[in-house]
Amino acid sequence: MALLKRNIWLIYYLILATSVLLLVVSSISRWHDMEDTYRMRQTSLIEQWYGNINSLLVQQETIMDVVGRKVAEKADPDAMQKEFDRLEAMNPDLFAGFGLTWPNGEIAGVSSSLKEAMQMRLNLTQLDAARDSFLYSMMQEKMVIGRAYQPTSAGMVVPLRKAIRNDNGDLIAIMSGAFWLDTFRGIFTCDRSLPECADIKIIRSRDHYLLFDSDAGDDPDIYHYPMDERAYQRFLSTLGWGVNDGYQAFSGVPVSYLREAADGTRKMGVAIYDERYEFWLALEVDFSRFIAQVRNNVMVYIASFIVFNICLYLLFRLIYNSEEKRRLELLYQANHDTLTGLPNRNSLQQLYDRWREPPGYPLALQFIDMNNFKGVNDSFGHECGDRVLREIARRIKNNIEERDQVFRLGGDEFVIISRYYSEKATLDDARHLVAAITDTYSVDGRNFMLGASMGIARFPKDGRSLDQLLRSADISMYEAKRQRIPVCFFEDHMQDVYLRNIAIEHLLRTAVVNDEIFMMYQPQVANDGSFTGVECLVRWENEAMGGMVPPDQFIPVAEQAGLMPDIGSFILQRSLSELSELQKNMDLAFSVSINISVRQFLHEGFLPALLLEIKRSGMNHVLIVLEITESIFIEDMQQIIQLISAIHEKGIRISMDDFGTGYSSLSLLHKLPVDELKIDKSFVDHILDDASARQMVQSIIAIGKNQGMTLLAEGVENEQQAQLLRESGCDSFQGYYFSRPLMIDDLKDYLQDKVVS
Structure with a gap:
């Protein structure tokens, strides 16, 4: 049709x-x-x-x-x-x-x-x-x-x-x-x-x-x-x-x-x-x-x-003339961004194909991403954000050569194609452009500044097809964000990280079926040294990846690839099944903390699936603690609050993981039915030798106490850290000082030694 x-x-x-x-x-x-x-x-x-x-x-x-x-x-x-x-x-x-x-x-x-x-x-x-x-x-x-x-x-x-x-x-x-x-x-x-x-x-x-x-x-x-x-x-x-x-x-x-x-x-x-x-x-x-x-x-x-x-024929000629006029209008709309008037991705492909025709001069593809632009929309509304985007487009056009071409890919992402003469000349022009687009913006009497990160890929050195160049520029742009620098050229070693992530994604899709993913459990203890519960930690071992793959490497990839709902379901089912059987066999009742990813948490039908797994396991709702990170609050806030409230009403406790490292605020914390705050390991590591870290920990504890929440510090590795945290009012601890993560059979031995006897 x-x-x-x-x-x-x-x-x-x-x-x-x-x-x-x-x-x-x-x-x-x-x-x-x-x-x-x-x-x-x-x-x-x-x-x-x-x-x-x-x-x-x-x-x-x-x-x-x-x-x-x-x-x-x-x-x-x-x-x-x-x-x-x-x-x-x-x-x-x-x-x-x-x-x-x-x-x-x-x-x-x-x-x-x-x-x-x-x-x-x-x-x-x-x-x-x-x-x-x-x-x-x-x-x-x-x-x-x-x-x-x-x-x-x-x-x-x-x-x-x-x-x-x-x-x-x-x-x-x-x-x-x-x-x-x-x-x-x-x-x-x-x-x-x-x-x-x-x-x-x-x-x-x-x-x-x-x-x-x-x-x-x-x-x-x-x-x-x-x-x-x-x-x-x-x-x-x-x-x-x-x-x-x-x-x-x-x-x-x-x-x-x-x-x-x-x-x-x-x-x-x-x-x-x-x-x-x-x-x-x-x-x-x-x-x-x-x-x-x-x-x-x-x-x-x-x-x-x-x-x-x-x-x-006469009728169709009349219709054709009318449609042709409309087609030209639609063609312009299809190849241009309606907000800024800039050419879009379709035009980018067409222009790139013409530019790379013989003699095929060297080109520079510059990928620009505005930092923290989402905050503009969230704080001042989308109308204000649209005006800022139009101003960004105007500044880019005013600060590039006439022969260069700028495109808007969508959101706050822009691409510039220009002739490449030398790394120094391109770098100087790029820095000048970033300085121009990060200068103060004034909208409706409000003045604010935005950051920008630029990745640069060169044709034909960094790729011959448009997709290759865009991928290379995108990789270098994220490297610029990681290094907190305005401009970064693509280098081959950056590709290695990208390819590793692709390999992780590919192998991760069959990890559950191949029984490569398994659960470990790290004990949590009260400030008096008594056992209170465990945190369920997922692990992945794959021969092609060289053995154990750290969670901080495969979890972000799984999040981005949309695999976390399936992996999260496995974590829930396996953890509740193993720990429920353990509790019944040893006649014990202790809390079970399970990490829930952003994608899994927002997945349709998450709450019914959670309740079904709990029912199958036979575990009491009050023993279960769901750990969520602060990054979850960059999503739909109203939906998040409603879902957390619904979970809390079922008797399931909520723990805020890595508190103090992300997006949460005191006003937000006041709105949420959070039962526990977890102090991130990055603060605990420096609590003995860094006064600011120690003060941050004490502030978090004070905030939690004022809100009626319990405090749990993770990453405790020695008695001095534990003692200082006790003195500061921390309720419970987790870390290598008390126990490493344990397999289910080792956990049984641990409980037999530390609790039962």
Whole structure:
């Protein structure tokens, strides 16, 4: 559908093709309809004529048999003439005359109309036109149709001959009757102007003589010779008649056919065979006449088709002009950022392809990311953030060369493509640009500053494709953020970290299935040294990665790749299962602290899944502590508060991990139902030798006490740290001084030693 919207002419061509197809189908359908109509009309006519001729012949055969017997017994020529005249008078326009011939061929008597033949003393056995049918009739019980010939000057006739036999079956005479050939035409009552009524033929099957041909006119020669044998066989083959087939299957059954005549014209016709009187009755029309009729009908379709498509073309041309104008507008929008008016990623790809064409000058791709821009939107609103983005775009355009091009990729990310001359020149320009875009911003009377980090990748040194350059520039930009410097060029060693993270992501996807991830548990103790609970710590061991992979390496990768919901589900299930069984076996109850990642926490259905796992394990809700980090609060604050409150209402405690290192504030802490604050190891490490670290720890403890929370210090590694924390009011501790993280069996031994005994 999108393709059709993008190309209106495709729709036109589809409609055009459809209309052509409809025209062809309609024309073919009309062809078949007309052909069926022709066939039906021809079949109806020929069945009617066949019935008339057959009835006439049967009737004539009966009359001739009765009359022949009667006159043969008298053997009186005058009596014969009188009887024959009376018979002829019944239909003088049809009957040319009657006569009786003795078996030797001599004429015994004739009607008055054939006196000329009587006076000529003709012998039928010696007359070429009559001999064959005369002799043949002597051997037949049925009436025989003879060849058309002209016995007198009166005209052409078609003779009928019937052998007259006595009661013993002996031949005594041949009774003959003749139809006028001209009046014979009257039987075939058909409007010759109709295309389905054209040429009518009667062909005698035993010798292939034409008995009648409507196209012969006044030319008698056509009746003097039989049809060419090959022409007759071609005629039969068009009817589906085989050499060894008889005529019985065709008797009285109309058969349609299409044949090629000797002159090369094609004939469309229908034929029917009379088995008793041994003739074919055929009705044919020139196929060209049929084609002309079809063409006249199809021309109406073609005219309608042409008119329709002209109107359709004009309509689509109008639509196309309108769509083309709209397309150009959309093309601009598709290739430009609507907020800043800068070209976007689509334009970047197109321009890059042109720039890298020969001679392919060295290029510098500069990737800019504004630091802490999210705080502008969160603090002053998106409208203010949009105005700042427009100002950033203006400053970038004003501080780059005219031949350079700037693009906005989205959010607060910008890319600049420029010619690369040297590292020093590019670095100087980049630093100047960063200084310009990090200068003070003033929006609605508010003045604030933003930081910026820039990563630079060089073509072709750091990549040849746009994706390679963007990846290299992105890697170097994050390196600049890590080093807290404004500009950083991409170096190959940065790629190693990137590739390692890719390998971690790839292997991590199957880590759970391959049973590479497992749980360890680090004991937590109160300030009096008593055991209070454990923190569940996930570990990953992979041979391809060289053994144990530190959590601070694979957890961020899992977060970014969206794998933490699945890994988090494993942590919940495995921790609750192992510790629940341990508590039941040792008859102990202690708190279980489980780290929950940001992605897992915000995953849809997290709370129902958590409650289901707790129910399966059988552990009491009040023993479970969920540890969340301050980084969670950079997400939707309202959603976070509602979810934490819902968890807390189920009796599950909440612990704020790594407090003091991130985003939380006192006002936020006041809104949240947090039960415990965990003091980060980075503060505990320097509590003995750094006054500021010691003061920070004491402040955190004071904040927690004021909020009614318990305090837990992690990373305690010696007695001096533990003692100072006790004196400062810390409630519990966790660290190597008390115990390293333990496997489940080692934890059981630990509890047996420290708690049970």
